[in-house]
Amino acid sequence: MIETIRPLIAKHLNRILSIRWDIHKNPELSKEERKTAALVADILRETGMEVRTSVGGHGVLGVLRGRLPGGTVALRADMDALPMEEKTGLPDASFVKGVMHACGHDVHTAMVLGAALALAEMKDSLPGTVKFIFQPAEENNPEGGAPAMIREGVLKNPDVDALFGMHVWPALETGVVSTRPGALMGASDRLFLTISGRGAHGSEPENGIDAIAITAQVITALQTIVSRNVSPLDSAVVTLGTISGGDRYNVIAGEVRMEGTVRTVTPEIQDRMPGRIRSIAEGVAEGMGGGCSMDYVKGYPPLMNDPGLAERTIGKLKGILGPDHVVTAEKPALGGEDFSFFSREVPSLFLWLGCRPAGVTKEEMAPLHNNRFVPDEKAIPLGVEVLVFCALDFLESRKGEGERK
Ligand SMILES: [Zn+2]
Ligand SMILES: [Zn+2]
Structure with missing residues (x-):
């Protein structure tokens, strides 16, 4: 032939x-x-x-x-x-x-x-x-x-x-x-997270809800999805590529926005990701008195x-x-x-x-x-x-x- x-x-x-x-x-x-x-x-x-x-x-x-x-x-x-x-x-x-x-x-x-x-x-x-x-x-x-x-x-x-x-x-x-x-x-998805708190004077944390402090915990907790929810024999990546929030050095930030990408190699893991991210980010934010909204754009499978x-x-x-x-x-x-x-x-x-x-x-x-x-x-x-x-x-x-x- x-x-x-x-x-x-x-x-x-x-x-x-x-x-x-x-x-x-x-x-x-x-x-x-x-x-x-x-x-x-x-x-x-x-x-x-x-x-x-x-x-x-x-x-x-x-x-x-x-x-x-x-x-x-x-x-x-x-x-x-x-x-x-x-x-x-x-x-x-x-x-x-x-x-x-x-x-x-x-x-x-x-x-x-x-x-x-x-x-x-x-x-x-x-x-x-x-x-x-x-x-x-x-x-x-x-x-x-x-x-x-x-x-x-x-x-x-x-x-x-x-x-x-x-x-x-x-x-x-x-x-x-x-x-x-x-x-x-792999699959390539996009993630948008907005953490909301309440602004206050930097010297009076008791009057505000610090969106930056919440965000720090959310980012750390999200890293456990790959290490604790995905089998070590499979693979996935959760990357937060941008973060922005706060207005001034002496003001407690009322809002932080993050964007990221999620990569997975099987349809099952791809399907599981948005739910895991949402429940961790919302759970951590709410536990600290704030809120979280998520947009998840599923890309190619x-x-x-x-x-x-x-x-x-x-x-x-x-x-x-x-x-x-x-x-x-x-x-x-x-x-x-x-x-x-x-x-x-x-x-x-x-x-x-x-x-x-x-x-x-x-x-x-x-x-x-x-x-x-x-x-x-x-x-x-x-x-x-x-x-x-x-x-x-x-x-x-x-x-x-x-x-x-
Ligand atoms: Zn190309
Ligand atoms: Zn190409």
Whole structure:
């Protein structure tokens, strides 16, 4: 199979790279991916496949029906960029002031288009259907572009049996892919707490309720959620990133506001967090005579890879790329990713694609969401190869089973 895939990708590689730079130079923010979506739709149409546009915003769906009966597999890419000024100094840097592809979604879109170009040429021998999902607004946490596309039926008719997605990963060197069964990316929630007391003269604490003294106890008590309510074998983070309150050195503060983030790696722990935080913060504040109000904004759920699909794919990829090039990740990462919405609906696998050039250390490599982030272009053909392989290999495993409606 791989002998058929590699020459096809090599044939389209220059085109894939130029598509990537075209998207990179013309980045569009979440929910504004008009031009990117139009470019994606044009390229998909060229192959003769069925194309739907404006799916859940600027989303695009391509449906490639193979000549042979079989199951349905989907590949997903995200298309949006970030509101930041590119500082890479590249000649092909962003043309748009204050907008940059700093999360590699230009690469993801180009790679899935590359997979579409290659797979379309294999249509006559394709056992089943491949869907190509290009989603908008991945960076738009907590809303995300994925739920709207799911509501518009991208996973239905024919029903998707397995879904694959990929993210460039600067911690890993070019030539390596990595993933793991179960949790791969965490949930990222936002927390707003307001502690209220009663202001008074700084010399007369008996006449006031000190919101700052209450806040100190609340912060300390919140740290026990991770140490005392979460199993030591699971993980979670509660970070309060801002705190502000008080008016003057000699006035007892009447109010303190805090903002923070909560990261978890399983849906069960994510669901438990708001209740624990609320009862501790309210209980401590009320016990000291004050009050507490909380706003909790649930972000993307944890990204859970299907264990069976992950084990099977890791094994197969080791066979074609060599065991050194396929790494089972030891731990999930705690950044949010809205591929997680798809992974709640159908068996899914998300992979990390190494993009740190040879000779560049982890410390030297700019991370994702940094305005100097430059993923190694040499990673792109491997990414396309892995996506095409995952799709084909899955369809081969379902050969002759027929599509589910
Ligand atoms: Zn991002
Ligand atoms: Zn991203």
